[in-house]
Amino acid sequence: MHVSTDILTWVAVVLTVGIFSFLWKDNPFYKFCEHLFVGISLGYFISLTWYNAVYPDLFRPLFVQPLSEVSLGNKLLFIIPLLLGLCYFCRFIPRVSWLVRFPMAFVLGWGAGVTIPAVLQTSIIRQMQGTFLTPGIFARWDVFLWAIISFVGVVCSVLYFFFSREHKGALKVASETGIVFLMVGFGASFGYTVMARMSLLIGRFQFLLRDWLGLIQ
Amino acid sequence: MIPFLILLLAAGQTAPPETTAAVLAPPAPPVAVRAFDTPNDAGKSITLRWSAADTLARTWLIERTGPEGPKVIATSEPGETNYLDEEVKDRIRYTYRIAAVAGGDTVWSAPAAAVASTPQFFNTSRVNILIAMVIFFALVVYYIESAKKGKNLFVRRIAGLDAVEEAVGRATEMGKPIVYVPGLGSVADIATIASLNILGEVAKKVAQYDSALLVPNRDPIVYTVAREIVKESYTKAGRPDAFRQDSVFFVTSEQFAYAAAVDGLMVREKPATNFFLGMFWAESLVLAETGATTGAIQIAGTDSVFQLPFFITACDYTLIGEELYAASAYLSREPLLLGSLKGQDYGKMVILLTLVVGSALLLLSKVPALSFFSNILGFFSTR
Structure with missing residues (x-):
């Protein structure tokens, strides 16, 4: 056993144990660690936003770089995001708080516009391409079997999410088959993700037992 | 016995006269060198394609000639027959040529026709997404209008x-x-x-x-x-x-x-x-x-x-x-949201119908006379 003498390791250990103490019950030690975590992360986030986004992408080209580096036309373009960003602060002034809706509308519109074609491409068209039954499935019996299972699974799962008809008769059979496929998928994903979580826990215990107590190599 | 073995070893280390000639022969320059503006992109990119005339080249040298003069911009593996130059400026004409390199020999191809890159307004490889969006939004708009008219x-x-x-x-x-x-x-x-x-x-x-x-x-x-x-x-x-x-x-x-x-x-x-x-x-x-x-x-x-x-x-x-x-x-x-939900629902039905009909046609493409149905898959590929 070789207990660490590094002060930072001890700080990390105290905070780790503080967060773990929540497993027992809510307590002042956990509250302290929680508030410290939230405060530090928020401060870090503000700093990160300034140095990685606001300063290099807006403040520097608009106010610091000379006209020889950024043309007047481009500088004027930067005023648009500046004004949109400033609109967020209008909510602190009741008389003009409605201005906050402009950047919100812009961001929501942009979000939907960017996301919808991307989702269509990756989650629908590509998936359809992979689901089609092609002559290649006759190459081997196992390929054939999996292609059919996959095809039936996709069709039945999509039918489960059909909301315009009551799930009765054939639609009920199909949607119930679909939910079986979904649950099998969720079960697999559950096991996979739990293992990933376990590795996070193991990582934390390794820190306590190796870096702090020196009990393991 | 030993002098005989030495003689045999010495003979083994000497290449036959035909092989020596093959190594010494300079590689043939690549043929059909073609440079063109990369399609369906945002500009600043030119694509090069070529064919190897023989298998002697150990590497390719790619040379670009622009306003700044000729410059070797890349080397490429012998198996490669295309290259994407993404360090060009739009609307400036460049010429390219490619050299086959083997040993000490560097043999240049004839320069490809001059080409300039430009951004494309419309990405033709994503027409399928456009069609899907048009169908989807048509359904949504139709059902929103139906809901507004009071349809249950x-x-x-x-x-x-x-x-x-x-x-x-x-x-x-x-x-x-x-x-x-x-x-x-x-x-x-x-x-x-x-x-x-x-x-x-x-x-x-x-x-x-x-x-x-x-x-x-x-x-x-x-x-x-x-x-x-x-x-x-x-x-x-x-x-x-x-x-x-x-x-x-x-x-x-x-x-x-x-x-x-x-x-x-x-x-x-x-x-x-x-x-x-x-x-x-x-x-x-x-x-x-x-x-x-x-x-x-x-x-x-x-x-x-x-x-x-x-x-x-x-x-x-x-x-x-x-x-x-x-x-x-x-x-x-709310009619607007209900109409949108209905539109999504029938959009899913279009997807299922496409899957079933498409699969049936693709399976039929195994019959030689109906092999053209295999092109259906191409419609669903996107870049």
Whole structure:
């Protein structure tokens, strides 16, 4: 056993144990660690936003770089995001708080516009391409079997999410088959993700037992 | 014996005269060298293609001639027959030539025709996405118009959403707050947009029942939107005075710090109902498990396949993927949202029909006379 003498390791250990103490019950030690975590992360986030986004992408080209580096036309373009960003602060002034809706509308519109074609491409068209039954499935019996299972699974799962008809008769059979496929998928994903979580826990215990107590190599 | 062996070894080390000639022969220059503006891109890119005349070349040298003069810009492996030059300026003409290199020999091809790169306004490889969007939006617009004309649009029962009213009522009876977590995603996530729509409906019910609502946020922009939505819902419910400024608040952007804070909030406030609707990652189980220990009714929903199992195991009701998108229409029964939901539904039917018919035709393409059906798959490939 070789207990660490590094002060930072001890700080990390105290905070780790503080967060773990929540497993027992809510307590002042956990509250302290929680508030410290939230405060530090928020401060870090503000700093990160300034140095990685606001300063290099807006403040520097608009106010610091000379006209020889950024043309007047481009500088004027930067005023648009500046004004949109400033609109967020209008909510602190009741008389003009409605201005906050402009950047919100812009961001929501942009979000939907960017996301919808991307989702269509990756989650629908590509998936359809992979689901089609092609002559290649006759190459081997196992390929054939999996292609059919996959095809039936996709069709039945999509039918489960059909909301315009009551799930009765054939639609009920199909949607119930679909939910079986979904649950099998969720079960697999559950096991996979739990293992990933376990590795996070193991990582934390390794820190306590190796870096702090020196009990393991 | 030994001199004989030495003689044999010496003979083995000497290459036959034919092989020596082959090594010494210079490689043939690549043929059919072609440079063209890379199609369907945002410019600043030229594609080169060529064919190897023989197999002697050990490497290719690619030379670009532009306003700054000739410059070797890259070397390429012998198996390669194309190259993407992404260091060009738009609307400036460049010529290219390629050399086959073997040993000490460098043999240049004839220069390809001069070419300039330009950005394309329309990406023709994504016509299929355009068609899908046109079909989808046509269906949505049609059903929205039908709903506006008063047509009764049926939506089947969704158990998780029927529980919303019950959950808000329970909170009122118990005199405890409702915690609504709109996920950890940004407004660019569809799940977040769906969650914000549901938040509006939940906030309306909360205002009507005069319950307390707490909405902790991780994303500053989602926070701003959520706050406006809740405020508007209180106004729509005729209770603008009941809206508390601090009921919707920003916590932090760090994932696990946010999870720790929401855990603390749930344990201290002891809410009657927790909503976890939107985009979630590894914190999903941390939140749902803590919520379950407080005895709250929990309604969760996400389209993240990896987090759904955790919500299914730890929450009372879980909205799976599409159910989350359908929720706002289901709860509000507003014609605009109902029409949109119907449009999505029949869009799914178009997808299923395409899958079934497409598969049948693709299987038929095994018959030589019907092999042209195999081109169907090409329509679904995108770049």
